[in-house]
Amino acid sequence: xxxxxxxxxxxxxxxxxxxxxxxxxxxxxxxxxxxxxxxxxxxxxxxxxxxxxxxxxxxxxxxxxxxxxxxxxxxxxxxxxxxxxxxxxxxxxxxxxxxxxxxxxxxxxxxxxxxxxxxxxxxxxxxxxxxxxxxxxxxxxxxxxxxxxxxxxxxxxxxxxxxxxxxxxxxxxxxxxxxxxxxxxxxxxxxxxxxxxxxxxxxxxxxxxxxxxxxxxxxxxxxxxxxxxxxxxxxxxxxxxxxxxxxxxxxxxxxxxxxxxxxxxxxxxxxxxxxxxxxxxxxxxxxxxxxxxxxxxxxxxxxxxxxxxxxxxxxxxxxxxxxxxxxxxxxxxxxxxxxxxxxxxxxxxxxxxxxxxxxxxxxxxxxxxxxxxxxxxxxxxxxxx
Amino acid sequence: xxxxxxxxxxxxxxxxxxxxxxxxxxxxxxxxxxxxxxxxxxxxxxxxxxxxxxxxxxxxxxxxxxxxxxxxxxxxxxxxxxxxxxxxxxxxxxxxxxxxxxxxxxxxxxxxxxxxxxxxxxxxxxxxxxxxxxxxxxxxxxxxxxxxxxxxxxxxxxxxxxxxxxxxxxxxxxxxxx
Numbered sequence: 001x002x003x004x005x006x007x008x009x010x011x012x013x014x015x016x017x018x019x020x021x022x023x024x025x026x027x028x029x030x031x032x033x034x035x036x037x038x039x040x041x042x043x044x045x046x047x048x049x050x051x052x053x054x055x056x057x058x059x060x061x062x063x064x065x066x067x068x069x070x071x072x073x074x075x076x077x078x079x080x081x082x083x084x085x086x087x088x089x090x091x092x093x094x095x096x097x098x099x100x101x102x103x104x105x106x107x108x109x110x111x112x113x114x115x116x117x118x119x120x121x122x123x124x125x126x127x128x129x130x131x132x133x134x135x136x137x138x139x140x141x142x143x144x145x146x147x148x149x150x151x152x153x154x155x156x157x158x159x160x161x162x163x164x165x166x167x168x169x170x171x172x173x174x175x176x177x178x179x180x181x182x183x184x185x186x187x188x189x190x191x192x193x194x195x196x197x198x199x200x201x202x203x204x205x206x207x208x209x210x211x212x213x214x215x216x217x218x219x220x221x222x223x224x225x226x227x228x229x230x231x232x233x234x235x236x237x238x239x240x241x242x243x244x245x246x247x248x249x250x251x252x253x254x255x256x257x258x259x260x261x262x263x264x265x266x267x268x269x270x271x272x273x274x275x276x277x278x279x280x281x282x283x284x285x286x287x288x289x290x291x292x293x294x295x296x297x298x299x300x301x302x303x304x305x306x307x308x309x310x311x312x313x314x315x316x317x318x319x320x321x322x323x324x325x326x327x328x329x330x331x332x333x334x335x336x337x338x339x340x341x342x343x344x345x346x347x348x349x350x351x352x353x354x355x356x357x358x359x360x361x362x363x364x365x366x367x368x369x370x371x372x373x374x375x376x377x378x379x380x381x382x383x384x385x
Numbered sequence: 386x387x388x389x390x391x392x393x394x395x396x397x398x399x400x401x402x403x404x405x406x407x408x409x410x411x412x413x414x415x416x417x418x419x420x421x422x423x424x425x426x427x428x429x430x431x432x433x434x435x436x437x438x439x440x441x442x443x444x445x446x447x448x449x450x451x452x453x454x455x456x457x458x459x460x461x462x463x464x465x466x467x468x469x470x471x472x473x474x475x476x477x478x479x480x481x482x483x484x485x486x487x488x489x490x491x492x493x494x495x496x497x498x499x500x501x502x503x504x505x506x507x508x509x510x511x512x513x514x515x516x517x518x519x520x521x522x523x524x525x526x527x528x529x530x531x532x533x534x535x536x537x538x539x540x541x542x543x544x545x546x547x548x549x550x551x552x553x554x555x556x557x558x559x560x561x562x563x
């Protein structure tokens with residue numbers, strides 16, 4: 001822990017936190033555009049295409065609209081909770097997103113600047129590195145239920161309250177299945193550390209089973225081939241965690257107006273929106289780290305990329321930067337693919353009924369996740385014989 | 386003041402302050418939210434003690450699940466009558482005095498048991514092993530060997546509570562009365 005050993009490192013690490021937060025916030029308008037254009041594409045419409053090229057300026061127009069709307073508080077609201085809820089909605093997403101590793105650590109050798117010698121440094125391409133990575137991320141993102149409860153109760157509106165109750169009940173129910181579905185992954189890699197998990201998924205598929213080495217050169221060494229059931233349950237549970245269709249009972253328009261954010265407008269509503277998209281981003285990032293090799297290129301290990309980069313440029317610093325950049329881009333390809341799947345599913349599946357939702361969470365996903373854990377434990381024991 | 390000391394005092398004040406707010410607030414919703422804040426503060430204090438796994442579990446289980454359920458249930462009730470019932474009457478007076486006694490006993494007991502604890506060196510403290518996974522492994526090992534009885538007893542206690550809750554809800558006057 002600690003920010004760094006000298007002023008340069010501390011400044012870079014501080015800037016990194018700001019940049020990652022801005023990345024998360026700035027991604028939201030782009031995702032909104034993708035969502036609107038994507039839904040139009042799925043429903044055989046055009047979507048927003050008037051403002052600017054491809055309708056991209058629509059994002060700016062929306063932002064201006066959000067900022068200039070009248071600030072409105074319902075007379076029955078509890079002002080403290082009403083104002084605090086949207087602010088709190090940003091925190092879990094931003095804090096958890098900063099803990100996701102997005103590329104290989106960037107190593108910088110010694111260099112001269114301002115008449116002083118600096119370095120060598122190792123910068124992680126993530127906000128901060130916590131030893132128990134996934135436990136921390138789950139813990140922080142589980143706090144998001146409070147923002148819903150605060151918004152629902154603070155609004156002083158029965159629709160808001162009902163929406164908040166539904167949302168928090170759903171979040172708690174699916175958190176169990178979510179937590180259990182990744183126990184298999186944690187047991188398999190023997191670590192909570194997201195970077196170590198990514199490192200264990202390099203190259204082609206190979207594993208040890210009862211003293212024999214099993215290898216399949218036509219598959220990458222990804223977690224999904226070891227934990228297909230875990231991946232399915234995890235991905236389904238993340239939809240419920242981020243309160244998106246088919247699990248968006250919290251804002252069932254037909255019965256609850258808009259659920260917990262009925263009374264919110266303008267930028268306060270926008271902050272809830274950013275929180276929801278933040279959850280989507282965490283889920284997409286975790287999905288690619290647990291089951292799709294994280295920032296690793298399929299079939300290729302980081303060392304091989306390093307060797308290739310050192311043939312391109314002789315300068316070790318530039319070669320390292322190139323390696324980090326390539327892995328960052330690879331991570332983003334996977335990341336955006338899963339974000340697109342979130343949008344895709346939203347406009348494809350209808351909403352569940354509330355009892356179906358609870359049945360799915362408690363009677364289907366939880367037992368299967370438990371079974372997955374037990375089977376994984378047995379197989380790991382057998383493989384180690 | 387070093388950064389560590391500042392962090393400790395800041396977190397201690399936040400934790401104790403929100404703990405006080407739990408009992409000073411009139412509205413039970415605010416009390417529940419303050420209690421959640423206390424849980425988060427405790428998780429942060431665990432982080433300063435290098436007990437990362439316990440901090441994460443504290444967040445997931447207590448702050449993320451248990452307190453959310455509490456808050457949810459409190460929101461569902463109209464608590465005005467219950468507050469009146471609790472602030473008047475002989476029984477509630479006895480209960481109050483009893484709980485004050487219980488709390489005093491707990492505080493005295495905690496002080497009595499922790500005298501000399503700071504100078505005593507423990508050998509199986511999982512935090513001493515290392516960072517991240519090693520700590521968690523060590524914690525799991527002592528939990529399933531040295532403290533197995535307490536661990537299993539807690540499991541049985543939780544089972545009894547779950548069975549009791551189901552039995553209460555299905556008995557006469559319960560929500561799922563047969």
